[in-house]
Amino acid sequence: MKGINFVNLREAGDPVELGREYSRQGADELVFLDITASYEERKTFTELVSRIAANINIPFTVGGGINEIEDVERLLVAGADKISINSSALLHPQLIENIATHFGSQVCVVAIDAREDDKDWFCYLKGGRERTEKKLFEWAYEAQERGAGEILFTSMNHDGVKNGYANEALARLSNKLSIPIIASGGAGKKEHFADVFLKGKADAALAASVFHFGEIPIPELKSYLCSRNITVRI
Amino acid sequence: MQTKRKLHDSQATNIAIVRYKMNVVIIKYNAGNIRSVDFALKRLGVNAQITDSAEQIQGADKVIFPGVGEAGSTMQFLRQTGMDKLLKSLHQPFLGICLGMQLMCHSSEEGGTDCLGMFDENVKRFVPQVHADKVPHMGWNQLENLKGKLFRDIKAGEFVYFVHSFYVPVCDFTAASTQYIVPFSAALEKDNFYATQFHPEKSGSVGETILKNFLEL
Numbered sequence: 462m463k464g465i466n467f468v469n470l471r472e473a474g475d476p477v478e479l480g481r482e483y484s485r486q487g488a489d490e491l492v493f494l495d496i497t498a499s500y501e502e503r504k505t506f507t508e509l510v511s512r513i514a515a516n517i518n519i520p521f522t523v524g525g526g527i528n529e530i531e532d533v534e535r536l537l538v539a540g541a542d543k544i545s546i547n548s549s550a551l552l553h554p555q556l557i558e559n560i561a562t563h564f565g566s567q568v569c570v571v572a573i574d575a576r577e578d579d580k581d582w583f584c585y586l587k588g589g590r591e592r593t594e595k596k597l598f599e600w601a602y603e604a605q606e607r608g609a610g611e612i613l614f615t616s617m618n619h620d621g622v623k624n625g626y627a628n629e630a631l632a633r634l635s636n637k638l639s640i641p642i643i644a645s646g647g648a649g650k651k652e653h654f655a656d657v658f659l660k661g662k663a664d665a666a667l668a669a670s671v672f673h674f675g676e677i678p679i680p681e682l683k684s685y686l687c688s689r690n691i692t693v694r695i
Numbered sequence: 696m697q698t699k700r701k702l703h704d705s706q707a708t709n710i711a712i713v714r715y716k717m718n719v720v721i722i723k724y725n726a727g728n729i730r731s732v733d734f735a736l737k738r739l740g741v742n743a744q745i746t747d748s749a750e751q752i753q754g755a756d757k758v759i760f761p762g763v764g765e766a767g768s769t770m771q772f773l774r775q776t777g778m779d780k781l782l783k784s785l786h787q788p789f790l791g792i793c794l795g796m797q798l799m800c801h802s803s804e805e806g807g808t809d810c811l812g813m814f815d816e817n818v819k820r821f822v823p824q825v826h827a828d829k830v831p832h833m834g835w836n837q838l839e840n841l842k843g844k845l846f847r848d849i850k851a852g853e854f855v856y857f858v859h860s861f862y863v864p865v866c867d868f869t870a871a872s873t874q875y876i877v878p879f880s881a882a883l884e885k886d887n888f889y890a891t892q893f894h895p896e897k898s899g900s901v902g903e904t905i906l907k908n909f910l911e912l
Contacts, residue, residue, distance in 0.1 A: 514731070
């Protein structure tokens with residue numbers, strides 16, 4: 462069964478209404494990333510998470526500003542089912558173990574932003590602003606071994622280009638890892654979703670703008686994937 | 696666009712019209728995801744009490760036993776608080792979810808744990824057969840062989856949401872089954888005891904109907 466996940470950035474409109482709408486349309490999971498969360502904004506953010514959770518009936522992943530166990534607990538209590546960590550995991554890999562031990566691996570999604578340059582994939586910090594020396598495949602494997610339950614991989618080369626997902630890198634990840642891979646970055650048309658499942662071997666595909674601007678209605682996308690013999694929830 | 700319209704209507708019915716005058720208790724213990732169950736019941740018009748008080752649990756019309764966690768430490772907690780005997784002695788409709796369902800069995804391979812024993816079955820660990828068999832079984836999967844009161848108005852093949860590494864084999868109490876590596880029990884039913892391995896509170900409108908069926912028992 463392949464999942465269609467909707468990612469909802471804070472700037473994309475009223476998150477509560479959008480979450481409810483995509484949950485109704487048949488999105489399989491909602492991912493809410495708050496890329497601007499500062500210390501002062503945490504309380505508002507937590508309240509927002511709670512309001513979204515109260516209004517949707519599908520699994521709900523929340524990321525942004527998670528640095529310690531207390532942050533995870535706060536968001537789970539607010540109604541998140543999973544949390545997504547990115548820069549904080551790269552800087553403090555031990556955080557993955559801590560989360561897995563406290564709440565179980567199924568709670569811990571490790572998000573990786575990576576860019577392919579010089580024929581290798583490098584992981585980036587802070588929403589893609591700072592390059593590290595960590596390589597995608599090694600880091601994803603390490604995250605799995607430390608207890609990550611899922612990997613959310615965004616290809617910075619493909620993100621925003623709407624020309625398809627990073628299927629080659631995704632298939633390599635899928636072969637190397639034994640945990641589910643969520644593909645992110647590059648969705649532009651329905652065929653891209655079929656490709657990411659068939660060629661990229663992804664377990665779920667995440668998209669924002671093609672859903673948000675109504676370019677691809679979720680029910681239509683799911684009927685199309687069914688016609689390509691890909692199992693999706695209708 | 697007709698599909699979208701239809702989804703809107705059924706959802707609106709669930710939220711706006713159904714209201715229950717009953718006393719529903721969600722058992723508070725050291726395992727998580729109580730909030731999601733509480734939110735799902737609120738969407739159905741029920742304000743549940745979240746409590747570990749024996750008196751309130753015994754006096755409830757319906758009891759929900761949710762759970763995300765580890766079997767051994769959870770059973771230890773239930774024994775220390777005397778909750779193990781209390782839960783087994785209840786006569787009102789009782790619904791265990793996920794780990795809740797596994798704890799209602801006789802024993803679990805997770806930490807070699809003796810459980811509550813409402814269902815005389817042993818909980819087993821998924822053993823991957825090929826690389827594609829990822830454990831935990833996480834995501835949406837289909838219900839088959841539906842029987843019993845929880846699945847009124849639910850068709851075989853409907854999708855519900857699972858997150859688990861251990862499973863109850865298909866047995867005499869199986870009220871729905873699902874295929875993942877092996878066929879396993881997606882739901883159990885015996886007398887007043889009901890249980891789902893999946894999360895109805897996270898399973899879209901199908902999950903809402905299942906919760907509604909439980910509330911209407």
